Amino acid sequence: MAGSQFVEKSQFIAFIKDVIQNRKTGLVSILTESKRSVLLKFSRGVLIHSYSRSRDIGDVIQVINESERIKFDIATIPAEEGTEVLPGKILLQLLQSGNSVEAETQSPATVGNSRSSEIHSARELLESLAAEYVGMVAEVIVEEALDLSGSLEEAIDNIATSIPDPEQSASFRAEARKQTRLISL
16 A cells, blocks of 8 residues: 555556455545545445546546556445446556546547547547437446446447447447547457
8 A cells, every 4th residue: 555655656556456356345545746636436346436526537537647656545445336437447448548638628529530539538438429429318328338338349339239320330339449449458
């Protein structure tokens, strides 16, 4: 544990991997060199809550990825049921890549046309892309797909099946795979 001193981000990532693989329960507090703090709540190795100023997992990942050195600790809490915020494999991939975040906000059309687009999280990227095909229900469809899927590719396929037009479904699938190639598992 690195509770009293800053350590390399790679040590933090190894710790999170251990929490996920060994199905640990606890509240992980994180402090960056720039004095920003976030929390990750795990229950039996599943990320069920993230806390930052906005409570958005994308913001939490951005705060972590902006720092090379981190202080962190885990507090024991009782296990509880909760919806998975982001699959563990994707969380680890986003933390390891360090390039899942973009400071500027983009419209869905801009995301679809820009190869170098980076976005706050896989969830936000998929919601933006899906919104072009299914409109306002994209958030619900993406959340359900991520909850039910074991991988990002499987989530993309599940979202694509929610798009009734076969050509649009294929177009979404191709664009989503292209845009998530840096974080696909």
